[in-house]
Amino acid sequence: MPRLNNRAIAELFREMADLLDIQGGEIYRARAFRRVSHIIENLSEPVEEALSFGRLVARRGVGEGTLLRLKQILRTGTCLDLERLRKKMPSGVRELLQIDGLGPKSVRLIYTHLGVGSVAALEAAVLTGRLAKLPRFGAQKAERILDAIHDYRQRVGGRTPLVDALRVGGELVEAIAALPVVHSVELAGSARRRKATVGDLDVLVSTLEPAAVADHFASLPQVQRVLLRGEGRTSVRLLTGQQADLRVLLPDTFGAGLHYFTGSKRHNIAVRIRGNKRRLKISEHGVFTRADERRLAGGAEVDIFAAIGMPYIPPELREDDGELQAAARGRLPRLVEERELVGDLNVHTLASDGKAPVRAMAEAARALGLRYLAITDHSRSPKGKGLDERGLLAQAARVRELDAEIEGLRLLAGVEVEVLPDGELALDLAVLAGLDWVVAGVHHELGQERREMTQRLVTAMETGVVDCIAHPGNRVLGRREPVELDLGRLLAAARRMQVTVEINSRPYRMDLDDSGCRQARDAGVPLVVSSGAHAPDELAQRRFGVYTARRGWLEARHLLNTRPVEALLLRRAERLRKAAVAAAEPSASSPRDPDLPRQLTSPPLSSRLVQRIESWLRQPDDDAEPTDALAELSQNPVLKAFELLMLSRRRPPARVAPARGAGDDQG
Secondary structure (H helix, E strand, C coil): CCCCCHHHHHHHHHHHHHHHHHHCCCHHHHHHHHHHHHHHHCCCCCHHHHHHCCCCCCCCCCCHHHHHHHHHHHHHCCCHHHHHHHHCCCCCCHHHHHCCCCCHHHHHHHHHHHCCCCHHHHHHHHHCCCHHHCCCCCHHHHHHHHHHHHHHHHHHHCCEEHHHHHHHHHHHHHHHHCCCCEEEEEECHHHHCCCCEECCEEEEEEECCHHHHHHHHHCCCCEEEEEEEECCEEEEEECCCCEEEEEEECHHHHHHHHHHHHCCHHHHHHHHHHHHHCCEEEECCEEEECCCCCEEECCCHHHHHHHCCCCCCCHHHCCCCCHHHHHHCCCCCCECCHHHCCEEEEECCCCCCCCCCHHHHHHHHHHCCCCEEEECCEECECCECCECHHHHHHHHHHHHHHHHHCCCCEEEEEEEEEECCCCCECCCHHHHHCCCEEEEECCCCCCCCHHHHHHHHHHHHCCCCCCEECCCCCCECCCECCCCCCHHHHHHHHHHHCCEEEEECCCCCCECCHHHHHHHHHHCCCEEEECCECCHHHHHHHHHHHHHHHHCCCEHHHEHHHCCHHHHHHHHHHHHHHHHHHHHCCECCECCCCCHHHHHCCCCCCHHHHHHHHHHHHCHHHCHHHHHHHHHHCCCHHHHHHHHHHHHCCCCCCCCCHHHHCCCCCC
């Protein structure tokens, strides 16, 4: 058997301590086992070496009994004391200690009175009401334990966010690649397909010495326990709780194995069916003729696709969702690459919840080769800090000053404005109209019903000042499910209003999701990949948005921020112009008021008149009537308009320079 590392041995001593506590055994003996576990885990050398050179004997708490158990563990992977303790109760009982709120005494009570020996049995005891009847439990504690069971399954038995899977999987790949006998090593499975969450980790290795690689894998410090050791496969439980499977392949079968273990299962079945039609047998070992089992290919992954008459299909598309049909017709998309993103349109600074000033974010963006960067600090919100109108205008002025100083990067003055529950924006529309880029997002009151949440975002878009809807699903991977949303209706409104939708790249968001990306593409709605960065080093997390875009079949042409900044500014200016004209145009039911000057002298103004004045501020030349009426009241009609708005709105706008208010800087 493979040599156990120090952490795995320490875990066996912890298991003995836990089992003693659950069984109500000797308290001091359990403490001694935990002390030994701590000593072993903190050794600066392998246990085997410390034992052979006698360096453990001098340790306080390490006696003859401990030395005997260590020798047994090193020889067999277990010891007699541990096996005796395990036989006294089901293997799943100790796992109950991983449930928050349950200690050894509670677990012993549950096992003794209810015979519960697993997490599944504990869940059943809660749901049937049996647990609540136990002493010191009750209905409220039982409900808390049910929540804790859900959290435990998410933590251990559930799926892991991609960012964590790539980090842990990358460590495994790096450690295995260091072996001289390894030819190739790849992380496969759903991690290679870049799914937002990942189950087990699949590590593929090409080598002529499989036993050596398997031994090395089983002894890595990330490994808690070896679950399975067989020919070609070793499965372990990692310290993170994830399972990792090592697949050892010969070099001439590595390509076939990489295709097979990358999946998905449905994709593999579809490939095999197409192979059958060509009288071929396709498996993880290669491509063979059905008639005489003659091997045709297997060393390179591209050869698997060539055998069925197709070009290479990128891993992100392998979900049996039309990729084989598209490949057969020569219509596979040329998936977007990170290097094609020339701008980032949602980053935050010290002005709201970021961790760096504007200059630091700008310099980091320029170092990454970006050509433009939108500074979009959060607006004020009901429950958090952020910018009000006055603060936003000051921030915009700083951004524009810095834009003139920094060469090679265009800085855009923007904001991520909160969308309130009724769809109203948390900042004055006239102020928002004077910015270069406006992102609108929901961060509070996320429990609205599907129709209300959808209307909330549609109403925000209909203001005409919004360029982009941020992370529309509002999910947090592993912690919060997406909000209820009619994405089809949202996309229809986005297309009508010329609003884009964001793929937020923050690793625990990756929102809009991959299926939503494909739906937006089919609806003709362009998207943007934004980092959502709060610090300079987070700008690089754009790659997680690119992963999502690729899984959504997106090409560079489907993303706005692969285009020059001038294209974005022209798009915004056109939308603002249309919104201003629409607001200014009279309808049959609302003719022009002949006594407009009198209405203007009687604030607060009606909501329709407020909208009309705001539209006039954006495009004064499109409606001459307010110009004449305001001129009767003041020598400076623009300043008079802002004065009236301040008296009429619940959130009065801060003073705005007339040139900005008139929209001169909107591209």
